[in-house]
Amino acid sequence: MLVHAHNLPRLLWVALISACCAHVVACGEGATTTKQKQLTSNATSSSSNGLELLDPADDVMAGVGESPTQTNTLANPTNKAATRAPQSKGAATSSNATSNANSKNVSSKGRWSVMLQTFSQPDHVDRAAAFRAQLVREYPELAGATSRRVGKGSAIVLGRFESPDDMAAQAELKRVKAIQRQGQRPFGGSMLIRTATDDASIVIKPFDLRNLRAKYPKVRPLFSLQVAAWSTFNEKGVDYAPMRVNAERYCAELRAKGHDAWFHHDEDSETSVVTVGMFDRRAYDAQSTLFSAEVEDLMRQFPANLLNGEPLLVPVDASNPSGKTKAQPCRLVEVPET
Numbered sequence: 591m592l593v594h595a596h597n598l599p600r601l602l603w604v605a606l607i608s609a610c611c612a613h614v615v616a617c618g619e620g621a622t623t624t625k626q627k628q629l630t631s632n633a634t635s636s637s638s639n640g641l642e643l644l645d646p647a648d649d650v651m652a653g654v655g656e657s658p659t660q661t662n663t664l665a666n667p668t669n670k671a672a673t674r675a676p677q678s679k680g681a682a683t684s685s686n687a688t689s690n691a692n693s694k695n696v697s698s699k700g701r702w703s704v705m706l707q708t709f710s711q712p713d714h715v716d717r718a719a720a721f722r723a724q725l726v727r728e729y730p731e732l733a734g735a736t737s738r739r740v741g742k743g744s745a746i747v748l749g750r751f752e753s754p755d756d757m758a759a760q761a762e763l764k765r766v767k768a769i770q771r772q773g774q775r776p777f778g779g780s781m782l783i784r785t786a787t788d789d790a791s792i793v794i795k796p797f798d799l800r801n802l803r804a805k806y807p808k809v810r811p812l813f814s815l816q817v818a819a820w821s822t823f824n825e826k827g828v829d830y831a832p833m834r835v836n837a838e839r840y841c842a843e844l845r846a847k848g849h850d851a852w853f854h855h856d857e858d859s860e861t862s863v864v865t866v867g868m869f870d871r872r873a874y875d876a877q878s879t880l881f882s883a884e885v886e887d888l889m890r891q892f893p894a895n896l897l898n899g900e901p902l903l904v905p906v907d908a909s910n911p912s913g914k915t916k917a918q919p920c921r922l923v924e925v926p927e928t
Contacts, residue, residue: 700750700751700752700753700756701750701784701785701857702750702751702752702753702754702756702759702782702783702784702785703738703745703747703748703749703750703751703782703783703785704747704748704749704759704762704763704766704780704781704782705740705745705746705747705780705781705782705783706725706732706735706745706746706747706748706766706777706780707721707725707745707746708740708743708744708745708746709721709743709744709745710741710742710743711743714743714744715737715744717744718737718744718745718746719737721746722735722736722737722746725746729769731769732748732766732769734748734749735747735748736748738785739785740783740785745783745785747783747785748762748766749762751782754782759782763780763781763782766780767780784858795838797838797841797842797845797851797852797853798852798853798854798855799814799852799853799854799863799865799925799926800854800926801852802814802852802868802925803925803926803927806868809870810871811870811871811924811925812868812869812870812924812925813868813869813870813873813874813922813923813924813925814852814865814866814867814868814869814922814923814925815865815866815867815869815885815888815889815892815920815921815922815923816863816864816865816895816920816921816922816923817844817851817864817865817866817892817895817896817920818837818840818863818864818895818896818897818899819837819861819862819863819864819895819896819897819898820832820833820834820836820837820861820862820897820898820899821833821859821860821861821862821897821898822860822861823860824859824860828860830857830860833860833861833862833898834855834862836862836898836899837853837855837862837863837864838853838862840853840864840899841853841864844864844866849866849867850866850867850868851864851865851866852864852865852866853865854926863923865923865925866888866892867884867885867888868925869882869884869885869922873885873922874922881922885922888920889919889920892920893917893919893920894917894918894919894920895917895918895919895920895921901917901918902917902918903915903916903917903918904916904917904918
């Protein structure tokens with residue numbers, strides 16, 4: 591079954607998937623509804639396969655006639671922190687009762703939580719774990735606090751809610767802010783923040799696209815070829831968990847066939863992307879609008895960009911959406927910084 595672009599709900603799929611992973615550089619042959627990203631590199635095209643990717647520090651051409659490229663990043667952690675204070679006996683009784691009542695309304699899949707503390711240091715996972723252990727000892731009414739990923743760090747949060755306007759979320763925020771010790775409100779600066787679904791202590795999986803960025807931290811831009819995506823399109827009642835599973839399964843299948851495949855999960859758009867290969871700025875020449883030979887070879891191996899496991903049909907002529915269609919080609923995307 592082929593998926594027609596005009597049948598996609600609400601958001602234009604091209605924009606949604608592109609935002610999920612990173613900036614789109616260009617599509618393959620044919621019409622596209624996404625403008626080509628204007629890179630100003632004058633270098634010749636080359637692939638990273640069998641070659642060292644260019645490090646800007648070693649590139650004598652860096653900065654000559656070039657404009658810096660931008661990438662999507664995850665939300666930055668808030669700097670507001672909770673101040674710990676000694677526990678007074680008997681202070682937790684009524685708060686625990688309120689917490690238990692609110693927990694009935696907490697969503698197991700919601701990504702909004704009450705923030706208690708954030709950590710952005712390199713060892714943020716360990717710091718968050720240690721802080722939580724001390725927190726629940728001093729504040730039994732916060733025993734439900736967990737550590738979650740937020741941007742490039744970790745946050746100690748409470749509860750999981752569908753939205754910041756959720757009545758249960760507002761009630762929990764009010765309860766936390768009202769906690770007192772020795773006349774002080776140590777969590778008066780708490781707020782509702784959006785977090786990742788992953789626990790902060792969970793180790794990033796080997797073929798997560800973030801590991802590719804970590805492998806080449808100084809290579810900018812760093813590209814990979816998007817070959818597939820799974821998305822709920824934020825439709826109510828559609829579970830995102832199977833989308834993640836499908837993307838990771840497809841990535842594993844490509845790896846088994848010898849491809850350098852990666853997956854990337856975007857919680858906000860509920861979209862999971864699979865990419866293949868790694869390329870530096872020589873992968874695409876903006877002046878000639880030509881890809882390197884290695885990128886073109888990879889595009890021939892993956893002629894169709896898959897959506898939820900099926901080729902997505904797009905108009906051959908963008909000005910005539912009801913006319914002839916063809917499978918949307920794969921696209922070169924920039925690996926995000928986070």
